[in-house]
Amino acid sequence: MLYTITFNPAVDLVINVPSVTLGDLNRSVGENYVAGGKGINMSVILKRLGFVNTAVAFLGGFSGTYIQSELEKDNIIVKRIEIDGITRINVKLKSQEETEINANGAYVSKEKFEELYTYFENVLTNEDTVFLAGNKAPGMTSEHYVMIAKLCQEKGTKLVLDTTKELLTQCLPYEPFIIKPNHHELGELFDVVIDSEEQIIHYAKQLQKQGAKNVLVSRGKEGSLLVTTDGQIFTANVPKGTVVNSVGAGDSMLAGFMSSYLQTGDYMTALKQGAATGSATAFSVGIATLELIDTLLPQITVTKIQ
Template sequence: MLYTITFNPAVDLVMNTDVIHLGELNRVKRDEYVAGGKGINMSVLLKRLGHHNIATGFLGGFSGDFIQKSLKEEGVQPEFVDIDAITRINVKIKADQETEINANGPVIQEKDIQKLFNYFNEVLVKGDTVLLAGNAAPGMTSDHYVKVAELCASKQVDFVLDSNKDLLTACLVHKPFLIKPNAQELSEIFNVKVDSIEEVIHYGKMLQEKGARNVIVSLGGDGAVLLTETGEVYQSSVPKGEVINSVGAGDSMVAGFIAKYIESGQYEDSLKQGAASGSATAFSVGIATKELIDQLIKEIEIKRIGG
């Protein structure tokens, strides 16, 4: 079974207008509500690629109800811990200048954290995959991420992690199956400036030495580099298209990679679908459709550059 974890999900209220006048009444031309969160994005894309999965984390209040309803409409099974608080709402203003106002989110109580760990302790079995994406919610620390990684290792479950440098590096000792830093995060982890593919490979291998089994480094317009636990290094190209919205592109890359790897066990095919999935979401309003992913896969080239 595939599980995703989003510790601090959100409802994104997206408001579109021509111009914002601060200090005055503004009216929008169009608004929409979107279930947000990196793990939630992964769940949606996994399902669109044909993989049943269970979305977990913490939800509460009317906004939490909206997220659960949205996931069910996508065919994703929600198994969130119900908290006595309202899931955050972020405001995204799309006008002459884009403005985002992100809420902190509710403080997660230790009793609710324990409920989630108890759930995973009961349901996880060898061969499952857990994807943990995003940053910690208020009330949580890196110890909670490490505990998830440790539980997955003890259950022989593949653990996939996409988070900030501190949370990511804290979990490396438990040998996550896949991590996905971008070039900037790679620079931050090692306190260097990573400019070249050779440097990406060098520092990616250092992450493997610290425990990561497979490493994808996303490079924006330069594609992505994959370092495998069997020693190969691959680079993907980028398809042509107009970037509409980069939100969720990295999440889609990871989900697309994992979906194909579960099916084939082949790294090249998995990187190709991951790259196509990330680009497809970047070229879309919201998370990509399978149809667009299948179309872009034909444009992706994978070359072996090491190993």
């Protein structure tokens, strides 16, 4: 089974306003509501690519119920850990410039995390994959991420990890199967500015020395680069299209990559699928459709450079 974890999910309210004037009344010309959170994005993509998966999330209030209902519409299994607060609502403003206002999120108590941890302790096996993505919720610490990473290592479960600098580095000793920083985040991990392919390769290998098995680096319009656990290095380009909404593109890329890798065990095929899937979401209001992913796939070229 594939499991995604979203500690701090959200409903993303995407508002289109031609021109914004601060301090005045502004009227929208269109709105969209999107069930958000990195793990939730991954669940949606995985299901659209044909993979049954379980979305595990802390959910509360009317917004939490909305997220659950949206996932269930896509026939995604939802393991809801009920919290006392209301799941956050983020505002994504589309105007002259793209502006985001992310809410803090509801508090997660020690007891609620223990409920989630016990669930995984009981169900995980060495045939499972866990996608742990996004930031911690209020009430949580980096230790909660370490506990999940350590549990996956003990169970022989593949861990797919995509999170912040602090949380990522503390989980590396538990050998996540794959991590996916973008090139800016990769530089932040080592307090450097990344401006070349050679630097990306160098620092990706440093992360492998710290425990990561595979390192996938997204590079925006420059494409992506993968350093594998067996020493291979691949690059992929970006297909033609117009970026509509960058939210969820990285999550989609990682989910697309893993969906292919779990089927084929082939890194080149997986990177091609990941590149097409990430771009398809970037070209969409919400998470990409299978039709758009399939349309972009022939435009992706994967090159082995080592």
